[in-house]
Amino acid sequence: MRFLTLFALALLGAGCAAGTDATPTGVATPVDPAALGRQTFVSYCVPCHGASGEGFVNALDAPALNADGQSHLLSDAAILSAIIDGGAASGGKPPGGSMAPLGDALSAGQEAAVLQYVHTLWTDEQRAAHEAAGGHGEQ
Ligand code: HEC
16 A cells, blocks of 8 residues: 555656656746836836837826936936836826826836836936936935
């Protein structure tokens, strides 16, 4: 009996091993943060900020997030606050805090990735200015 049980367990083990060796289809692969950031931007930001962050695409008049705008002058903390808590919590940035809070819709990974994606919309000079102003520090 004991021998049979061991035999059954060995079979089960073989089954599992075969499972892991199978093609990785459907298995979660590590997500590339750059791809996640772009995907998050397209799904959650483009409707108001435009496909390339050009802004002013609907009645909310969301400002440009690309090189034409001023978002590089904001700290990362302020940008994250806008993303998570919406316009009201970002200090009522003009034109008046009408950005939707997305904290409940996005994972922490998506928030970090989309923040990095916003950085890619700026020029090298703007990125440098952002860093120099302590973009990675506090507000
Ligand atoms: C429902 C429309 C809407 C969506 C969706 C939206 N925003 Fe906004 N966003 C706005 C508006 C309107 C403002 C203007 C400021 C405010 O509301 O306080 C703004 C302001 C901002 C600012 C401040 C810009 C500045 O120059 O002051 C940042 C940064 C920002 N949004 C990033 C994002 C990101 C990143 C996403 C996607 C994760 C996003 N927004 C999604 C409407 C939106």
